[in-house]
Structures are given as C-alpha cells and as structure tokens.
Amino acid sequence: MNEYIRLQTADKMYRFVVSFSALLALAAANTTQVSQCQHTQAPLPSNTYIQGCTSPPCALPQLQDAIVDMEFVAPRDMTSMRTLATAYLRVGLVNLPIPYDLGANSETCNHLTNASCPVAAGQTLGYTLRMFIEAFFPVGTEVTVEFRIVDQSNAPVVCVRVPIRIVSP
Template sequence: MHPSSIADKMFRFVVLFAALLALAAANTTQVSQCQHNQGALPRNTHIQGCTRPPCALPQLRDAIINMEFVAPRRMTSMRTLATAYMRVGSTTIPVPYDLGANSVTCNHLTNASCPVSANQTLRYTLRMFIEAFFPVGTEVTVEFRIVDQSNAPVVCVRVPIRIVSP
C-alpha cells in the first residue's frame, strides 16, 4: 500500500471520529449530581433544545428528557420523581412536581421493558408538561430521580431551568 494512501485513510478516520464525538456532545445536556437526593448520574442526559443550563422550557409544552443509564440491579419496576428547588431569600424550598402517568418509568423505556436485569443498558424518555401556573421567568433547579420498587435510588440528575413563554 502506498504511504500517502495510508495517511489519507488515517486522516479520514480522525475526521470521522471527531465528527462522531461532536455529534455525541451535541446530544448531551450538562447536568450535575443531585444534592438533595441519592442516585448515580446517568451515562447520558439530553433535554431537548438544551445543551447548557439553565434550560429554557416553554410553558404549555412538554419538556422532553432522554436518559441512558445502566440498571444497578434487577428491578421489577421504577418510578420517576421530580422536585423543584426554589430559592426564597436565603432559604431553599423543595416543591415536588407530580409527573402523573409519566412517573411510571417502565412505560417510557425505549429499548427494554420491566423487569430489567442488572447491568442492562436502558434508554428512557420522560415527558414533563410545563403547566401555566409556572410563571414565565421562573428560575429553579430541578432534580429528576428514578427509584426502584423498594424506593432505592437508581439515577438522579440536577439541572437549572427557566420557564419561557410558549
């Protein structure tokens, strides 16, 4: 094989690899470890329309949060919980947010169904409707956590959000 063709192939590989890394980064939202709840960070979290918090979430629309995580153990069911942490002066007030039917995590796995096995890679999509009673301009930090059938933590992410007009 001619040396210039080897160099050409290596260059193409490097360009393709860099493009794949950029694509992966574009599908990731910067989230942090939860402060008020336990749970590991997922492998990947993507909030549609947001790569860098605070994430702008429009009223009267679904916020769509995709997560990929590894099941830490065999689980027969899972539940997703959301808590907004509002600052009032020097005090932080936890405000649980009812996800309704969307809290049944197993119903929203996109590559598996419950029960799940230990070490199984799971992809999950959460839809959270942003109600009108959240005033435009509200800024809070939300912790989304998944717990198993015995309320043991599975994963947890923390992300600042800002409510915007529809």
C-alpha cells in the same frame, strides 16, 4: 511505491480522525450538562439530553412538554421504577423543595425506549420522560429541578440536577 502506500495510509488516517471528530461532536450535541443531585445519593445516568438544551439553564416553554432522554445502566434487577421530580425554588437563602407530580409519566417502565420491566442488573436502558410545563409556573421562573428514578423499594437508581428557566410558549 512506498510513497504511494504512505499517502494512502495518511489519507485513511485523516478520514478516520475527521469521522471520529464528527461523531464526538454529534454525541456532545445530544448531551445536556447536568450535575449530581444534592438531595439524593444516586449516580448520574451515562447520558442525559433535555431536548433543545445542551447548556443550562434550560429554557423550557410553558404549556409544552419538556422532553428528557436518559441512558443508564440498571444497578440491580428491578421489577418496576418510578420517576420523581422536585423543583427547588430559591427564596432568600433557602431552597424551597416543591414536588412536581408527573402523573402517568412517572411510571418509568412505561417510557423505556429499548426494554421493558422487569430489567436485569447491568442492562443498559434508554428512557424518555415527558414533563408538561404547567401554566402555574410563570414565565421567567428559574428553578433547579432534580429528576430521580427509584425502584420498587424506593431505592435510588439514578438522579440528575439541572437549572431551568420557564419561557413563553
């Protein structure tokens, strides 16, 4: 009888380990390796996933939307937020900052997936950013982009930095 109980316990433990490992693999598959911003003092989101990219440089097709999903915790009460993007183009020894206008997609509150503004401090927020890759970015261009979210007083909320490469549509 004890042998039967021991086998049942071992079987349950094995199933738990396999299930837990599968969940970790699934979570890792939906995470893009991003780094801390160099030009803005803001924390990283708890999770960032650039669709189709887990390991930079991320290949983003020209004339299509790049889709960036983030999850972060509101650091304070906020009535509104904006997303700003800056591409850093390496020219010799200098990184030339090029602000990228996100248009209507810069209104962060309009693209929260699980909440709406105003938001409360400590609230976990899901956010999806769509950034259209314009034709004036030639195929083969490699830049590092910083996406930063700021609140109504322009105080940083979160920021991510990721290398990208523009590819054919």
